[in-house]
Amino acid sequence: MMVDVDVEKKTLNVYQELTFSNQSNDTISSIILNDWNNAYSDKNTPLGKRFSDEFIRNFHLASDKERGGTSALSIVDENRFLLNWSRPKDKPDLVEIQLNNLIFPHQSAKLVLTYVVKIPSDKFTKYGYSSDESIYIKNCFLTPARYEDKGFIKYSNVNLDDINNSLSNYDLEVKIPSGFTLFSELNQVGVSNSVYTLTGKNRLDFSIYLEKNITFSSFINNDLTVYSNLKDNRLDIIQKSLAIDKVVNYVTENIGRYPHDNITVSQVDYERNPFYGLNQLPSFISPFEDSFLYELKFLKTYLNNYLKNTLKIDSRKDNWLIDGIQIYTMMKYIDNYYPNMKMMGNVSKIKLLRGYNLVSLDFNEQYSYFYMLMARKNLDQPLGSPKNKLIKFNEKIASKYRAGLSLKYLDSYLEEDIIPKSIKYFYSLNKNHQTSRRDFESIIFLNSTKNIDWYFKTIIDSRDIIDYKFDKLTKTKDSISFSLTNKTTTNVPIPIYGLKGKEVVFKKWIDEVKKDSIYTFERNQADKVVINYKNEVPEFNLRNNWQSLRPFRISNKPIKFNFMKDLEDPFYNQILYVPTLKFNLYDGLLPGMRFHNKTILDKPFTFDLNPSYSTKTQSLSGSGVVSVNQYNRNSRLYQVRYSFSGALFHYAPDAIYTRYNPSVSLRFRQNNLRDNRKQALIFRQVTVNREKSNFVVEDATTENYTVFNAKYFNNKTEVTNHFNFSSDVQFSNKFGKLAAEIEYRKLFNNNRQINLRFYAGTFLYRNTTSDFFSFGIDRPTDYLFDYEYLGRSENTGLFSQQIIIAEGGFKSVFDTRYANQWIATTNASFNIWNWIEIYGDMGLIKNKYSKEKFIYDSGIRLNLVTDYFELYLPVRSSNGWEITDPNYGQKIRFIVTFSPDTLINLFTRKWF
Numbered sequence: 001m002m003v004d005v006d007v008e009k010k011t012l013n014v015y016q017e018l019t020f021s022n023q024s025n026d027t028i029s030s031i032i033l034n035d036w037n038n039a040y041s042d043k044n045t046p047l048g049k050r051f052s053d054e055f056i057r058n059f060h061l062a063s064d065k066e067r068g069g070t071s072a073l074s075i076v077d078e079n080r081f082l083l084n085w086s087r088p089k090d091k092p093d094l095v096e097i098q099l100n101n102l103i104f105p106h107q108s109a110k111l112v113l114t115y116v117v118k119i120p121s122d123k124f125t126k127y128g129y130s131s132d133e134s135i136y137i138k139n140c141f142l143t144p145a146r147y148e149d150k151g152f153i154k155y156s157n158v159n160l161d162d163i164n165n166s167l168s169n170y171d172l173e174v175k176i177p178s179g180f181t182l183f184s185e186l187n188q189v190g191v192s193n194s195v196y197t198l199t200g201k202n203r204l205d206f207s208i209y210l211e212k213n214i215t216f217s218s219f220i221n222n223d224l225t226v227y228s229n230l231k232d233n234r235l236d237i238i239q240k241s242l243a244i245d246k247v248v249n250y251v252t253e254n255i256g257r258y259p260h261d262n263i264t265v266s267q268v269d270y271e272r273n274p275f276y277g278l279n280q281l282p283s284f285i286s287p288f289e290d291s292f293l294y295e296l297k298f299l300k301t302y303l304n305n306y307l308k309n310t311l312k313i314d315s316r317k318d319n320w321l322i323d324g325i326q327i328y329t330m331m332k333y334i335d336n337y338y339p340n341m342k343m344m345g346n347v348s349k350i351k352l353l354r355g356y357n358l359v360s361l362d363f364n365e366q367y368s369y370f371y372m373l374m375a376r377k378n379l380d381q382p383l384g385s386p387k388n389k390l391i392k393f394n395e396k397i398a399s400k401y402r403a404g405l406s407l408k409y410l411d412s413y414l415e416e417d418i419i420p421k422s423i424k425y426f427y428s429l430n431k432n433h434q435t436s437r438r439d440f441e442s443i444i445f446l447n448s449t450k451n452i453d454w455y456f457k458t459i460i461d462s463r464d465i466i467d468y469k470f471d472k473l474t475k476t477k478d479s480i481s482f483s484l485t486n487k488t489t490t491n492v493p494i495p496i497y498g499l500k501g502k503e504v505v506f507k508k509w510i511d512e513v514k515k516d517s518i519y520t521f522e523r524n525q526a527d528k529v530v531i532n533y534k535n536e537v538p539e540f541n542l543r544n545n546w547q548s549l550r551p552f553r554i555s556n557k558p559i560k561f562n563f564m565k566d567l568e569d570p571f572y573n574q575i576l577y578v579p580t581l582k583f584n585l586y587d588g589l590l591p592g593m594r595f596h597n598k599t600i601l602d603k604p605f606t607f608d609l610n611p612s613y614s615t616k617t618q619s620l621s622g623s624g625v626v627s628v629n630q631y632n633r634n635s636r637l638y639q640v641r642y643s644f645s646g647a648l649f650h651y652a653p654d655a656i657y658t659r660y661n662p663s664v665s666l667r668f669r670q671n672n673l674r675d676n677r678k679q680a681l682i683f684r685q686v687t688v689n690r691e692k693s694n695f696v697v698e699d700a701t702t703e704n705y706t707v708f709n710a711k712y713f714n715n716k717t718e719v720t721n722h723f724n725f726s727s728d729v730q731f732s733n734k735f736g737k738l739a740a741e742i743e744y745r746k747l748f749n750n751n752r753q754i755n756l757r758f759y760a761g762t763f764l765y766r767n768t769t770s771d772f773f774s775f776g777i778d779r780p781t782d783y784l785f786d787y788e789y790l791g792r793s794e795n796t797g798l799f800s801q802q803i804i805i806a807e808g809g810f811k812s813v814f815d816t817r818y819a820n821q822w823i824a825t826t827n828a829s830f831n832i833w834n835w836i837e838i839y840g841d842m843g844l845i846k847n848k849y850s851k852e853k854f855i856y857d858s859g860i861r862l863n864l865v866t867d868y869f870e871l872y873l874p875v876r877s878s879n880g881w882e883i884t885d886p887n888y889g890q891k892i893r894f895i896v897t898f899s900p901d902t903l904i905n906l907f908t909r910k911w912f
Helices: 036-041 046-053 237-254 267-272 290-308 319-337 345-349 363-376 392-414 418-429 437-447 453-460 900-908
Strands: 002-006 011-021 028-034 069-077 084-086 094-103 108-118 135-138 168-175 181-184 187-192 195-203 207-211 217-221 224-228 262-265 468-475 479-486 494-500 503-510 519-522 528-531 546-548 559-563 573-584 588-596 605-614 619-631 637-652 655-669 678-690 704-717 721-731 735-747 753-766 822-833 836-846 853-865 869-877 893-896
Touching: 036 046, 036 069, 036 108, 069 094, 094 108, 181 262, 217 237, 224 237, 237 290, 237 319, 237 418, 262 267, 262 290, 267 290, 290 319, 319 363, 319 392, 319 418, 319 437, 363 392, 392 418, 392 453, 418 437, 468 528, 468 546, 479 528, 494 519, 503 519, 573 605, 822 853
Parallel strands: 002 168, 224 262, 559 573
Antiparallel strands: 002 011, 011 108, 028 094, 069 108, 084 094, 135 207, 168 195, 181 207, 187 195, 217 224, 468 479, 479 519, 494 503, 494 528, 528 546, 573 588, 588 605, 605 619, 619 637, 637 655, 655 678, 678 704, 704 721, 721 735, 735 753, 753 822, 822 836, 836 853, 853 869, 869 893
């Protein structure tokens, strides 16, 4: 292969001679080539759709210049006949070549290809050209796809680093511009006149780095050369060499010798798959030694590249094997070299913080918490799922960590170093052959001295959860007897520990938990008995895992108070407290203290109480909610929540309201968890009591009321399309209402975006003359107290200009502000530049004893942070030219939200 790099045009001109050897027993009439660089050619490729699905906007908004692709492709056979080629349907990043002559088993064919590779910007995936003129070439060339089971594997590029190439030998001549230097894990045979000659045998893939300002350094360990530019400016070259040498030797000893002469470990590789937790810490916080941080980052990245370059498995279908071996090896490395390391490093030495489980947790225990984070949300997926089927948090973190935990679990159960030996043997099997998970399974079964039929079926291929607790425990001075309750149907081996203080005095494995069985062990002076004490088993709930054996105890779990936030501590009932500060016009500043039990992991039962003090009225106020969550593991109805909430605040300068809200919510999802469609049914009874106010003149019958409310939501959202449908029905002794709302957003290929909203509502009956319960045209009265109005009873002044897009959704204020029979409105906006949009609203309203009335408005929308901070500047409406009004400032409307959950959701939605 000859490659001519044009840095100015960001292209590669390629001449490629491809010799395809048919090593199967099948006759081949066509060949599939991976052309993953072409995934960057269009917004509608599988890669583009993946970006949209994960709310990554930069690819859709990018210019054609920033995108990549493959063009001018020509293919001839060894007889110089031009061959026909095509791209399979919906797979624009594959090339299918129709051969003129069949390739029989164990024969070969030679093809000559010429094509031009347009290198994409690295801002999409970190592969491609960067602003500092460096280029990272990855998956840019046409390579034969993996062949197995009578066919080629046809995977598209969806940014998962799981290309399935056939095992190949490479010979390259790469011509680069002067002033640049090339680095690659391929062997460098020679350099002449800026032409690099590279070669590689038995390769699955390779990378090429071109740099003008050299950042890579070479480190030699025995016969392996490591090229790395992993960042850490606080370590000198000797310290880095020692860390790299330590990691390379450890991996060689515990897995096997790397079969190639060179390997690259780059900063880009680390940034694509960082050590989550470490990479979230600000640079000025250094709870770990610089050498440890560098060592851990290098270990993770080195293992990732080492395994992907050598394990010849289907890296999409069997990716859990790569993840499992990587995390398992990392955990063993920490146990071996840093057995006392804590999750928060040196922070654990601060006496004031030692009461936090987050601080005192052993370093390797964090993996279990990341898995449980998703399991408690009922979002975990089987480890054996193909990588492209995993939601992002599972693909990047939870499933990866659970895979390592699962191997460690099996290692702890089997003992005798069976897992380390099996990994070594499996690794050696990959030297010259394609393999699969079945090969790994066979090796484990062959080496195991215990029955492990349960392991792959339950731990790998299902999302069954594990949860045991003690039952009927009795004790004597010399022994303890107990039975175990299996809270799920998952029956797997579980370890039982006896503790005296923090010292383990016995450990026993129960291979199979049988109903009504009594287990008796020698006590060995234990004062506590614990299920799964060292968390070897990826268990769903650790809070019910221990029993005290002390003669006198008030509670099995004492209460522990923690400031701000903490990880769940299974040995305590935790109450978290944090100061709060809220504001509304009538209460003024509301300093308070929030008490709750919401640790980082979701719980079946939660409470959240927030008493506060109104500085303006010098009285108590606050809110609170108590919830019970029920999760259904194998149903589209995946969550049922029962809750009761209450609130007490001022709704006017001289009057308070109290609100009580028992509710039941049912949440539904698709069987494919990557599908962003969500549905919910909510039933609630809202009771409101309002003191009479001298500042708010309303019908006295609106002071106290109860409303039954049922809602249905159905939404699906991504970068390019958003759709939401909701319906709402309300009943009280004063009225009955029915309403529906549709929202639609579309981001077009020219990067213009349209937002549409349709709302319609009607009264079913109405037994009041007040407009308090009527449909709001520009500002709902919010009689259910759902919205965060800063001054909900204001009719003039700045606080009256706050708008919440609900009901009519108009931005201009009309003489008629309510509809007491029916309403039908449409709201639209269209962006003209960046966050500047034009908006328009129109609709019909109908009041009793009046004809229906058509109204409209229009203006400019400054969409600074969607749903968080927006400004609406009216221009023209049914009132006339609003922009010429001398009091125009009073007509500007704004959206402002002080709830951090709204903003946080903008950043976390792509993960879940």
